[in-house]
Amino acid sequence: MSAAAQPRPDLRSFTLLSLGVAAALALHLPHLPLWLPPPLLLLIAWRWLGFSRGRRFPALLRYALILALPLGVIATYGTLFGRLPGAALAVGLLALKLTETETRRDVHIGVAVAAFTLMSALLFGQSLLMTLLVCAALWPLLAALTALQPGAGATRMLLREDALRLALAVPVALLAFVLIPRLATPLWGAPGLAQARTGISARMSPGAIGQLLIDDNPAFRVGFDGAIPPRAQRYFRAVVLWHFDGHAWTPGDAPLPLEPIAAQGAPLHYTINLETTRQTLLPALDMPLQPPAGTRFSAARTLLAAQPVDHGLRYSVTSSMRYVLAPRLDAAERRLGLQLPMNADPRARALAARWRQRYGADAAAIVDAALRMFHDDGFRYTLLPPPLGRQQVDDFLFDTRAGFCEHYASAFVFLMRAAGIPARVVAGYQGGYANRVAGYLLVRQSDAHAWAEVWLQGHGWTRVDPTAAVRPDRISLGATAAAQGSGAPWYLSGWWLGLRDRIDVINRLWDQAVVGFNALRQRGLLARFGVDPERWQSVALALGGVLGVVMAVGLALALREPAAATDDVLGRAFARLERRLARAGHRRGAGEAPVAFLTRVAAALPADGAGQLRRLSTEFARLRYACTPSASALAARNWARRAREFRP
Amino acid sequence: MSLARRLRGLTETGRARLLRRHPGLLRARRVESLPIHLGQRRIYVLPTGFGIGFGAMLLVMLLGALNYNNNAALLLTCLLGATCAQSMYGAFRALHGLRLEAVRAEHAEAGSALQVALHFSASRRARTAVCLRLGPTLAAFSLPIGAPTAVGMTLHAERRGWQALPALKLESTWPFGLFRAWSWLYPDARVLVYPAREAGGPAPPESSGTDSQHAPSHEQDQDYAGLRDYQPGDPPRRIAWKASARNDQLLLRLHEPPPAQSTWRLRWHDARGLPQEQRIMRLARWVHAAWRSGARWQLELPQQTLGPDRGDAHYHACMAALALLP
Amino acid sequence: MPDAIATPGNASLARLPKALAQVNALVLGKTHAVRLAFACLLAGGHLLLEDIPGVGKTTLAHALAHTCGLAYQRVQFTSDLTPTDIIGVGIYEREHGQFRFHPGPLFTELLLADEINRGTPKVQSALLEAMAESQVSVEGETRALPAVFTVIATQNPLDLAGTHPLPDSQLDRFLMRLSLGYPDAAAERALLAGEDRRALLRELPARLAASDLLALRQQARAVNTSAAVLDYLQALLAATRDHAEIRVGLSPRAGLAVLAAARAWALLAGRDHVMPEDVQAVFAAVAAHRLQPLRNSSRESLAAALLAEVSVRA
Structure with missing residues (x-):
């Protein structure tokens, strides 16, 4: 189809499409390379201006831009494939699509591509807010389609109608969401998932935890059977790192026997809702006694899941806050516990030798001496430490003396x-935030922490937390507050905290009900309605049946012609008023005219109500008998509202 | 099995019943008397090309969301799908309950454009974006509540005589253009096309019979009412020569009241020696000229004689008679 | 809401209240009937007053004619009255050598036809034809009656001997039929104490003129009737047609008559639109004499029953 064969779409439709494209761009903003959004935004604005003046894009x-876009993406990411380059490419092409939009068909394609791009934004985050924003961005796109129709009404009406259509679609969409069979295994490889690991990982390289400390996303939530333990005791161990190569800490690969434990305090039961981590590490409060089903213990009593946690995980653990872990140390562990990289950090070794002598x-x-040093000798806590050289520990201990938990622990x-x-x-993780609304503990990624364990005879x-020696408030207030350098800032108090609590509750519900609704949960739900999830016929029958019912309801609604009376706002409003007056004991006679009736009732009312009713009556007479019905639709609604507000 | 074969296979009564229930199924050439009410049985809905493409994209989105186990994306896809499915009902509702109340046509001469006005009304609901396809032309219109709306269409008037209205197709893709609902209408309406007028040729034998009353002196006594452009067939004696000389074109004197005494006798056999159609065209030109000049005229045709009379009604009667000549 | 009426006839409208008051001063205690009579005049209809003698029928007719500033003639109907007595005759005049038409009392603006049921059917039908056509044909020539030509007829319901009651089809020519009834005690007391009404009449000025009346009729026709009112009126008409007590229901023409009267009634109330109340106010006067009851029930009570039965949809 040539461009000449079709009329140019009107400006309104193009504007709505441009809005939809801009919305898609905005929703992709967090993960686009910095150089991309400003020119795209400029391009959209320029194109809109050009279109509104009837000009074509050169x-x-x-063509130059279409060529430049993939080059730029390759220059940034080194490839065109993968989530991030793909998103950049999609958004760029979508904006470029606007430049060649000259026909109705182009608008159609633009809307489809924009919808697809919007969906891809959800690959980067499925939060409630993001989903709502993406769904809202469908609105201008649908309105762009409606505006293309010949003789479409005023923009306001069109937007209202399309919003109504979206709202009407919500129940059907939810039904389909629940019923559409989930794939137990993906049809094709899901690339890029490995990169998406979040949370504490089994390798502590410089800055690894620092990355987490600025991430305010929830890591997990803990519901305690009893009271939430005090903050200073809330150490959730995720991984124990034995091996230091002078640069990074790793767990090491030597097989070790499980360390025995002698619990001394009362056991503490709690349930953890872990967010998706795509790792096997499961945090647990010091010190877990038994691994929950489907998990196992490492030698140093950290929990490990059998498979990476791809869709969140919920597990219950029992821990003891007072314990003696590994009263006897075997030789292999002792060797690992004393391992040091060769020839690294001579000054630190010398300092340790001096303590050993003393x-x-x-x-x-010796532990005490080290902590005293951290406390007294000018060490600072900061999330932005100066860079360290090759001798990491020496540089930190004797030169920069500034860092956060990983530096101190290391x-x-x-x-x-x-x-x-x-x-x-x-x-x-350490600390967490007690949600006062729902009574659970919210632990964010920014609560990530590293500390030390030393083996003492007897x-x-x-557990020794050297960071606490530098900044005790890191342990009592949290990393963010500690980084601020003072107590809790103004925005962490009062209503703001309450609001945050509520939002977090909603987010948790969203995560549980929607994001975590996987094949397993679907089976459970369907089975409750008598659908056998194992037999596909049963599922197909259920899906087909529900679809049929929805279609039939739609058809019935489509066939329904409004009764003549339903257009009559004034008549219905009067009937409502009449019913209310009847309940108050004022009944209209069979042959009594409406205005005569209202006048009669007004005479029986106290002065205030009577005046109101008389005004209503006068206005009713004017609307009903003096005006044409179409001209006074607004006035009729106005009357209906005032009649509702009238209290006899 | 094709639809036609299936229809042949049915018994006669069965076929009649089927066609009665689904008048649009075959393009049942049965004309329908006005008003025509668009019920649910004669409205058909299918996705448009864009609708199919959009559906394919929704399917890809669905598969993607399922594959990546991305429930938010799945929810978005479901929402978009459910919204777009309403397009099916929207298109249906745009047509359902519509009525074609009346068809009115202007008179046209063969070979010229024929203006047809179709009067639609909507029951109780306003309609948006209804398209009317009549032959190659397309007109979009909206209907407010209650008020009938006239949709004008231009047809080509081919030959003189009765011309039936071609089948009308009403369609709508409201609101998203994803589904098209359509319905065929075969209104029982026909238009009388007048014969074309001859382009040139001899002037009408206007004054035959009553020539004596038509003296020039008499004409000059009448009230002079104005001038207009000369057209072929106008009586030459009413040309305003002086005024024409000043204006470089022939002008005609108009008189008020029109010359009552002159009666033009336009006779079939005066145009003899021409083929039938040519003859009709010449008489049409004469009738037109007589009408334009405001004279009384009488049309004598082989089977009938009209007039003498003057005025619009007489003109239309004469043209109709000419149009319906064999 | 008087400001809603913005037509050239406003001056005429402004004179209406005084005219009403003046007639009410003459015919004591009959405000509703007087108002209805005015509505009848404004609607351009003829009025039939039906009551026993002496309750003020003729006074009302005179008061109306005088107050409205109309030229009026009175004709006493008797059994020997002939059509030419009211229409007029052509008389040969020797000095001019031709027939000249001498118009009868019919050629006036307001004709007071007293005791119309005493006239012969022939006379009655001549009058009624003139009322319907607003013109008369005399000796092959059509003569138009004045534009405001209106008949106010009276008849005595009790007087049966030697009368020719108007047939039902002819009653239809009268827009309204009114009965005055006895005055209430206070009015009667005032009547007894006061002057002679007819004498009083002559001293009072005309409050309107024929041109005013024409303007007001024009205005009454322009009064807005909404769909709701038309629905109600239609429901009333329909109810008369399948009512158990009614032999023949109201015709569409009767419906138009009710509507015209309701418009005039609304205009009298200073409104530019009709309300169901207006229809109810004039219904009995306009419709009762057109209803044909199945049994011997009173037409007025039937009309009232209809009003009470048919509900007014809001």
Whole structure:
């Protein structure tokens, strides 16, 4: 179809399409390369201006841009494939589509591509807000289609009607959402999922936790059977790191036996709702006693899931807050607990040797000396530490003296090992935020933390948090507040906290009900309605039946012609008023005219109501008998409203 | 099995019943008397090309969302799908309950454009974006509540005589253009096309019979009412020569009241020696000239004689008689 | 809402209240009937007053004619009255050598036809024909009656001997039939104490003129009737047609008569639109004499029953 064969779409339709494209661009904004959005936005605006003046976009420029876009994407990502390059490409092409929109057909294609691009925005985040925004962005796109229709009404009416259509579609959409069979295994490879790991990982390289500390997304939520334990005791271990190569900490690969535990306090039961991590690490409060079903313990009593957590996970654990872990240390563990990279960080080793000389075998005294050093010798807590050189620990301990938990944990464990005390790094989460509305503990990614465990004779593995020595409030207030350098800021108090609580409750419901609605949950739900999820005939029957009912209801609605009376706003409003007056004991006689009736009732009312009713009556007479019905639709609605407000 | 074969297979009564229930099924050439009410049985709905393409895209979105286990995207797809499915009902509702109340046509001469006005009314609901396809032409219109709306269409008047209205197709893709609802109408309406007028040729034998009353002196006594352009067939004696000389074109004097005494006798055999159609065209031109000049005229045809009379009614009667000549 | 009426006839409209008051001053205690009579005049209809003698029928007719500033003639119908007595005759005049038409009392603006049921059917039908056509044909020539030509007829319901009651089809020519009834005690007391009404009449000025009346009729025709009112009126008409007590229901022409009267009634109330109340107010006067009851029930009570039965849809 040539462009000449079809009329140019009207400006209104093009404007709505441009709005939809701009919305798609805005929703992709968080993950687009920085160089892309400003020119695209400019392009949309320029194109809109050009279109409104009846100009075509220069074809040469368009071809140049179509060429430049993939080049730019390749320059940024090195490839055209994958989630991020794909999103950049899709958004860019969508904006370019506007430049060649000259016919109704182009608008059609533009709307379809825009809808697809909108959907792809959800691949980057499925939060409630994002989903709502994406659904709302469908609105201008649908309105663009409606505006294309010949003789479409005023824009306001058109927008209202399309909003109504969207709203009408919601129940059907929910029904389809529940019923559409989920795939147990993907049809084709799901690329890019491996990159999407979140949360604590089994490798602590410099800055790894620092990345998390600025991420305000929920990591998991904990519901305690009893009271929420105090903040200073809320250490959730996720992974124990044994091996240090001078740069990064890793768990190490030596097989070790499970460390025995002697629980001393009362056991604490709780349930954790873990967000999707795409990893097997499961945080648990120090110190878990038994692995829940489907999980296992590492040697150092961190929980491991059998498979990466791709759709959230819910598990219940019992922990003991007071315990003795591994009263006896076997040789292999001792060796691992004393491992140090060769020839690294001589100054730190020298310092440890001095402590060793001074305190001898008194491990507790050495620990104390290290913590005192962190506390007294000008160490700072900051989320933006200066860069460290090759001798990481030396540089940190003797030069920069600024960092956050991973620096302190790393340096502390190094010093202990150098002083001959078995020690290891534990990474996990600390603190969390107690939601006062729903009574659960919300732990965000920004609560990620690293601390140390040293093995002391008679005490076993004992938790030592060197960061607390620098900034005790890091433990009592949380990382964000600690980074601010002072107490809780103004926005973390009062109604704001309450609002945040409520929003978090809604988000949790969303995550549980929608995002986490997988094949398993679908089966459970369908089985409750007597649909056998194992037999596809049964599922098809259910789906077909529901679809049939929905179609039939739609058809019945489509066939329904409004009765003559339904157009009569005034008549219905009067009938309502009449019913209310009848309940109050004022009945209209069979042959009594409406105005005469209202006048009669007004005479029986006290002065205030009587005046109101008389005004209503006068206005009714004017609307009913003096005006043409079409001209006074607004006035009739107005009367209906005032009649509703009238209290006899 | 094709529809036609199936229809042949049916018994006669069965076929009649089927056609009665689904008048649009075959283009049942049975004309329908006005008003025509668009009931649900004669409205058909199918997706448009865009609708099929959009559906394919929805399917891809669905598969993608399912494959990546992305429930938010799935929800979005469901919402978009459910909204777009309303297009089917919207298109249906745009036509359902519509009525073609009347068809009115202007008189046209063969070979010229024929203006047809179709009067539609909607019951109780306003309609938007209804398209009327009549032959190659397309007109879109909207209907407010209650008020009938006239939709004008232009047809080509081919030959003199009765011309039946071609089948009308009413269609709508409201609101999203994803589904098209359509219905065929065969209104029982025909238009009388007048014969074309001859382009040139001899002037009408206007004054035959009553020539004596038509003296020039008499004409000059009449009230002079104005001038108009000369047209072929106008009586030469009423040309205003002086005025024409000033204006470089022939002008005709108009008189008020028109010359009552002159009666033109337009006779079939005065145009003898021409083929039938040519003869009719010449008489048509004469009748037109007589009408334009405001004279009384009498048309004598082989089977009938009209007039003498003057005025619009007489003109239309004469043209109709000419149009219906064998 | 008087400001809603914005037509050239406003001056005439402004004179109406005084005219009403003046007639009410003459015919005491009959405000409703007087108002109806005015509505009848404004609707351009003829009026039939039916009541026993002496309750003020003739006074009302005179008061109306005088107050409205109309030239009026009175004809006492008797059994020997002939059509030419009211229409007039052509008389040969020797000095002019031709027939000259001498118009009868019919050629006036307001004709007061007293005791119309005493006239012969021949006379009655001549009059009624003139009422219907607003013109008369005399000796092959058509003569138009004045534009405002209106008949106010009276008849005595009790007087049976030697009368020719108007047939039902002829009653239809009268827009309204009114009965005055006895005056209430206070009015009667005032009547007894006061002057002679007829004498009083002569002293009072005319409040309107024929041109005013024409303008007001024009205005009454322009009064807006909404769909709701038409629905109600139609429901009333339909109810008369399948009512158990009624032999023949109201014709569409009767419906138009009710509507015209209701418009005039609305105009009298100073409104530019008709309300169901207006229809109800004039219904009995306009419709009762056109209803043909099945049994011996009173037509007025039938009309009232209809009004009470047919519900007014809001």
